[in-house]
Amino acid sequence: MKKLILFCLALISISPSAFALQIGISFSQMDVVFHSLLRAHIIEHAKEYPDMKIQFEDAQGAPDKQLSQVQNFINGKVDVIIVQPVDTQGTKNITAAARAAKIPLIYLNRMPSDSKMGDGVSYIGSDEIEAGRLQMQYLADKVKDRESVNVAIMKGLLSNDATRFRTQGAKEIIAKHPNMHVIVEDTAKWMREDGMNLMNNWILAGDKIDILSANSDEMAIGAAMAIKSNGMKVGKDVLVGGTDGGPNGLQAIKTGLMTATVFQDAKSQAYGAVDMAVKAAKGESVQAINFIPFQLITPENYQKFMTK
Known part of the structure; x- marks a missing residue:
């Protein structure tokens, strides 16, 4: 009995964490203010998943560079890829590469017009x-x-x-x-x-x-x-x-x-992307398109948005 307990303890000590998750994220341009907000909220929410590791890449406005980053994520065997596309009319190769590798792909903030959602590919952003x-x-x-x-x-x-x-x-x-x-x-x-x-x-x-x-x-x-x-x-x-x-x-x-x-709710978009990534990595059903509503801000109501 003692040997069995020791064996089980040894298995626990060498096993990976219950749910280790590697996410590769490519932003179109990091120096855009709203993109910086998205990144900050992703980091913030990822802290709630201690075993999550995130690799950020900046495509610097170059579609070819973004495709190369996605291919590197695939070669690195990440569990989920999140892309805020440089060119929403130039995502076919990104989508095809992720599907071929059977890695869930989440488009964030910018919805592709040349890639159909579903079949392992999702979108979270706004209309x-x-x-x-x-x-x-x-x-x-x-x-x-x-x-x-x-x-x-x-x-x-x-x-x-x-x-x-x-x-x-x-x-x-x-x-x-x-x-x-x-x-x-x-x-x-x-x-x-x-x-x-x-x-x-x-x-x-x-x-x-x-x-x-x-x-x-x-x-x-x-x-x-x-x-x-x-x-x-x-x-x-x-x-x-x-x-x-x-x-x-x-x-x-x-x-x-x-x-x-x-x-435009950067926090809900970013938090939603992280949560979608976790669900997708676990093989759970993920909504193909998730629109976060826009809200009008005027001098009469701006104060209620100060804490969002």
């Missing part, structure tokens, strides 16, 4: 069209009594589904208002400095802009800085809308630097 609709409807209500309203749309990277669908959602609302017209639109690549430069260019070109609709808060904040530096006032001369609702966006609403934004 990007809704963000554009929410933002623009609020701004449209602000100017409904004006005879003519000029709208400028500041886009993110053109390879991203968020750029296309947030812009589409905004334009759907604009189309319902005969007094509203898009006069200029261009990309500021999700970046504050690019947003400031683009807005400066529009102002210096003599474009009379009543509404600036940005696909992200960082671009909106940059645009607002340009508006102020040109002697105009946000909320009076130009209404400024953003999307993301992170700490910088909330502070901008609080100080009057933005008129409205749309809350």
Whole structure:
């Protein structure tokens, strides 16, 4: 009996932990503010799984580099792969590689348009069209009594589904208002400095802009800085809308630097991705598409989002 107990103890001591989990995560660009929030929340939630090990990689905006990172994850025999894609129209090879290796793949935050979900591949993020609709409807209500309203749309990277669908959602609302017209639109690549430069260019070109609709808060904040530096006032001369609702966006609403934004729940997306990874690794059923709702943020309700 004593020998049996010792043998069992020996087995326990040399066995791996009850559920050791290796996750490989490739981000499109780590230096984007919202992506940094996602990463921080992933790390935060992973602490609840002591045997979870995460390897982060930065694709730095290069689709080929991201594919190579995924192939390295596969060669390293990770249990689950999470990808925030560089190009949502260029994920077929990533999806095919993960399926061939029979490794669960979770797309985070950016939903591929060229890869079908299911069969070991899932998505968690938000319905990007809704963000554009929410933002623009609020701004449209602000100017409904004006005879003519000029709208400028500041886009993110053109390879991203968020750029296309947030812009589409905004334009759907604009189309319902005969007094509203898009006069200029261009990309500021999700970046504050690019947003400031683009807005400066529009102002210096003599474009009379009543509404600036940005696909992200960082671009909106940059645009607002340009508006102020040109002697105009946000909320009076130009209404400024953003999307993301992170700490910088909330502070901008609080100080009057933005008129409205749309809350994209980084915590729920990140936590959800981690939980999905655990379920997938265990062979449990995982929802193919999990949309986290957007929420409108205005000067009237921003305080309730400060603790999210």
